[in-house]
Amino acid sequence: MTIRSIQRALQVLQALNCQPSSTIAALHQTTGLPKPTLVRILRTFEADGYVENDSRQGGYVLTARVVSLSAGFHSDPLVVEAGRAWAIALTRKHRWPISIALPDTDAVVVRFSTVPDSAMSPFHKTVNMRLAWLTRALGLGYFAFAPDDERELILSMLRNDQQAENDLARQPQMLDRLISGIRARGFATRAEYVEPRNSDTIAVPIFGQGGRVLASLGITYFRSAFPSATEACGRYVPILQAASREISEEVARILCAVHGKSPDTPPDLPN
Template sequence: MSGRDRARPGRSPPHSVGQSVPAVRICRAMMGGVLQQTEAVALRAEGQDPRLRPFVNPAGDRAPMSGANASNIQAVSRAFMLLELMNRRAWSSVGQLHKDSGLPKPTIVRMLQTLMQCGYVVKDPRQNGYSVTLRVQSLSCGFHGDPLVVEAARPWAIALTRELHWPVGVAIPNGDSVMIRFSTIYDSSISPFHATLNMRLSLFANALGLAYYAFCPESEQEMLRAMVGDRESALLSSREKGWLEWRVKRARERGFADRDPGTEPRNSGTIAVPIMLDERVAATIGITYFRRGVSAADAARYVQALKRTATAIAKQIVSLERVGAAGSDA
């Protein structure tokens, strides 16, 4: 992350990376008076009553609410959505955030001003954009631990990027999507993305998601389809009949999944494979590249490298589980 976090008169300095910030303080800050008032003004400018508008989270799931709670929750939801979007680039313009979020530009400007007042965002006129500050790290310092599969995959993913140069991501299931929990973007000098950690990806359109969905049991596939929110439902309805079945069949036949060509960003592609423990998909691992820089022969080589790496990670998981079991018995 870039940008400097400066203390301002009358305000306490930003928290250090290792400092614990109670969740209650974060929620109160984000739901405080300034944010609530600016969001209400923005909603009224759009011709909507902030007391009645339902809350829609970034994943597309809808939870109707009314009264002050709806306004408070939607304000927080939008603020965190902007922070997530800004974490994907070194610098973000209002226009880019408008395109990514669909929020009106005046609303984005007001929320950015509030986030700047809270110390989470900084503006640089030279870059004509905004960037998150180091203070955003305080929002995650209370989270501890990752699944064993992520710990096992870390050295193998780094080694794969050293071999192929492109960034590698490891994703685990997260409701009706998968979430990237480890990435080697900072180990790659040719990454198509600025940041992807904690990014949620579609089970159907994205490679890391499809590598999970296509290789899990049919009973789990049915459960996942029943869980999908508005975003995934809209995706399926926008595709031709049989599109998902075709993608699943092709992935299983080839042993890997790829990103749907119609899914943004179109200048890059991803291929991914499952990390299997017996008959269960523990996680998925994929490599992302610029389409123009990779030939069909290169892609085939990447697939073999991914499969080899996934097998090694699965063996590492079993080994770590044995070590853990031995330690608990000691």
């Protein structure tokens, strides 16, 4: 059971967003709600500071505070929203768990993972796991493709960090060699010397409009399932890269559709 008054309130909020200012009559017209109901809803918004009612402005007007209702929505979750379907599809087809990681100050954070869907997974729970920038596949898969200024910003944070996993931040030459290798190959893998040794992750960047990296997309598998890492990469890198491109397009599509209220059309999933 859903709460009717809330749905109506959201409906009114949407309507208010369509015009610089709205009269009761106009809202009544577009939402179909009875006028006393509208007055009550608007009075509630007003009490909380989301709208103001001023005859000098010709009715009810949104205030700057409405922004706080969606201010926390970077495009961060967007890439998860867009990527989820492909990640699930990939896991269904190839068995191994897929993860999407996003930057968060001094590490990347796994924001989505199909570990619960994958019978064969080296980990139990991965969501919200923080992974080091310079040793983990998902960290490097983002870092290596980030623009120079962003990389420099991250490094400046890591240099003050005592964690052994961030040692590379203090070894510019080695780091440069690692990064240019990753950029040349188009994907990153986990450093060999970090735990757990029995598994590996391959990660590729997901790009947004304008070519900026939004996130990294990774697949994790047991090393024992393949004769060599090269073999595994040869198999999964093209798949990840294709998925990454599709996710980028889906992000663009969602961004365009945000204003419309059309129901979500399910994307064409890989078969």
